[in-house]
Amino acid sequence: MExxxxxxxxxxxxASKEVVERLVEENLRTKLDHYLNKFKKSDAEGxxxxxxxxxKKGLFDCTLQGNLDGNTYRxxxxxxxxxxxxxxxxxxxxxxxxxxK
Numbered sequence: 001m002e003x004x005x006x007x008x009x010x011x012x013x014x015a016s017k018e019v020v021e022r023l024v025e026e027n028l029r030t031k032l033d034h035y036l037n038k039f040k041k042s043d044a045e046g047x048x049x050x051x052x053x054x055x056k057k058g059l060f061d062c063t064l065q066g067n068l069d070g071n072t073y074r075x076x077x078x079x080x081x082x083x084x085x086x087x088x089x090x091x092x093x094x095x096x097x098x099x100x101k
Contacts, residue, residue, distance in 0.1 A: 001041060003047075005025075005049075024087065049065045051063045055079065061076075073094055076090075
């Protein structure tokens with residue numbers, strides 16, 4: 001499967017874009033690697049799209065969307081104080097749903 005990873009950061013998070021990219025890569029490598037192997041067909045396509053921004057309260061809002069071989073997944077959380085926590089949390093939910101399949 002060819003996996004495309006798209007990361008969108010809000011203007012208030014732009015300075016932390018490298019950290020966000022590292023967290024996404026780390027989560028894909030350590031949490032989802034085994035589960036993504038289920039989609040290792042030659043014609044399978046996958047997209048992981050993460051959007052993170054700060055809201056008016058100065059807290060993080062994050063959305064993780066995945067489309068793996070025609071299966072769609074979406075997770076969203078708001079008002080997180082720690083950027084790392086919200087990203088890891090969304091990938092935990094993604095992993096749990098993939099493990100059920």
